[in-house]
Amino acid sequence: VTAAATAMGLVLAAGSAMAACEDGEIVIKFSHVTNTDKHPKGIAASLLQERVNDEMNGTACMEVYPNSTLYNDDQVLEAMLQGDVQMAAPSLSKFEKFTKKFRIFDLPFMFKNMDAVEAFQSSETGQDMLTSMERRGLLGLGFWHNGLKQFSANKPLILPSDAAGLKFRVQPSDVLVAQMEALDASPQPMAFSEVYGALQTGVVDGQENTWSNIYGQKFFEVQDGITETNHGLLDYMVVTSVDWWDGLPEDVRAQLKTIVEEVTVTRNQAIAQVDADNRQAVLDAGGVIRELTPEQRAAWVEAMKPVWIQFEGDVGAEAIDAAQQINA
Numbered sequence: 194v195t196a197a198a199t200a201m202g203l204v205l206a207a208g209s210a211m212a213a214c215e216d217g218e219i220v221i222k223f224s225h226v227t228n229t230d231k232h233p234k235g236i237a238a239s240l241l242q243e244r245v246n247d248e249m250n251g252t253a254c255m256e257v258y259p260n261s262t263l264y265n266d267d268q269v270l271e272a273m274l275q276g277d278v279q280m281a282a283p284s285l286s287k288f289e290k291f292t293k294k295f296r297i298f299d300l301p302f303m304f305k306n307m308d309a310v311e312a313f314q315s316s317e318t319g320q321d322m323l324t325s326m327e328r329r330g331l332l333g334l335g336f337w338h339n340g341l342k343q344f345s346a347n348k349p350l351i352l353p354s355d356a357a358g359l360k361f362r363v364q365p366s367d368v369l370v371a372q373m374e375a376l377d378a379s380p381q382p383m384a385f386s387e388v389y390g391a392l393q394t395g396v397v398d399g400q401e402n403t404w405s406n407i408y409g410q411k412f413f414e415v416q417d418g419i420t421e422t423n424h425g426l427l428d429y430m431v432v433t434s435v436d437w438w439d440g441l442p443e444d445v446r447a448q449l450k451t452i453v454e455e456v457t458v459t460r461n462q463a464i465a466q467v468d469a470d471n472r473q474a475v476l477d478a479g480g481v482i483r484e485l486t487p488e489q490r491a492a493w494v495e496a497m498k499p500v501w502i503q504f505e506g507d508v509g510a511e512a513i514d515a516a517q518q519i520n521a
């Protein structure tokens with residue numbers, strides 16, 4: 194990519210920074226579903242694109258397609274196996290068809306904060322997960338953080354009983370379905386890009402997501418308020434296809450791997466600030482945030498914790514123990 198082409202691409206794509214690739218460059222399409230400038234994943238993908246196009250100019254070229262413009266998360270992994278896209282970072286909840294091990298990340302109240310998540314992902318158990326789907330054609334290059342999830346609905350949610358009978362959008366994950374059933378609510382799996390409309394038209398009453406997704410998709414506009422439950426995790430795995438990765442020239446693969454790892458460290462270190470900025474942005478835009486007393490929060494823990502037992506067989510008791518030791 195020449196500097197002029199990059200500048201023109203920037204202007205044309207009005208901030209989505211689509212780079213024009215030149216003949217002979219290895220094209221790396223990165224597809225994702227969020228915004229590019231305020232969202233932890235969007236910022237990380239943009240930085241990755243910038244570094245690849247700068248440092249690997251003439252060899253490789255990355256094109257980032259944000260905001261579900263190329264694929265949504267239900268399609269992207271199949272598209273990757275077909276060779277139509279080379280990188281993505283779907284949430285860990287979206288690997289259900291490929292592994293049951295990731296279910297640990299969806300279990301409610303499994304990690305007390307993002308430091309615990311970082312420690313678990315860096316442990317041997319966590320790192321082994323990156324290569325756990327190789328036989329299915331997918332390779333993890335790293336974990337990218339987003340944050341802990343909050344509940345929102347079209348009425349105040351203070352106690353778990355407030356969620357009973359309501360319809361909640363969930364990501365397509367059996368654990369999240371079970372979590373909502375534990376609250377006597379009705380889970381509705383749905384693509385991310387459809388959630389705002391579904392909340393607005395009343396197809397669903399509520400949802401669970403992180404501050405950056407609640408702000409980025411403006412869910413707060415069409416909800417009564419957001420309850421700060423921090424009840425679950427939403428994180429990502431940067432994923433590529435084993436076939437494509439193995440087919441890269443060795444020096445190209447090594448350079449790309451280093452860049453991905455450095456971007457991962459840099460952006461994961463910034464996660465607390467990005468999360469806090471998005472929470473504040475919800476307030477600044479007029480969104481209502483409700484905090485829980487310790488007793489109220491304990492009631493949510495009690496209602497949802499039985500879900501662990503349901504999925505212990507899938508994720509392994511050792512993995513749960515390892516995560517809990519980190520929390521201690």
Ligand code: LMR
Binds near residue numbers: 227339384406
């Ligand atoms: C969701 O579907 O709610 C999230 O996985 C979207 C995302 O990528 O953060």
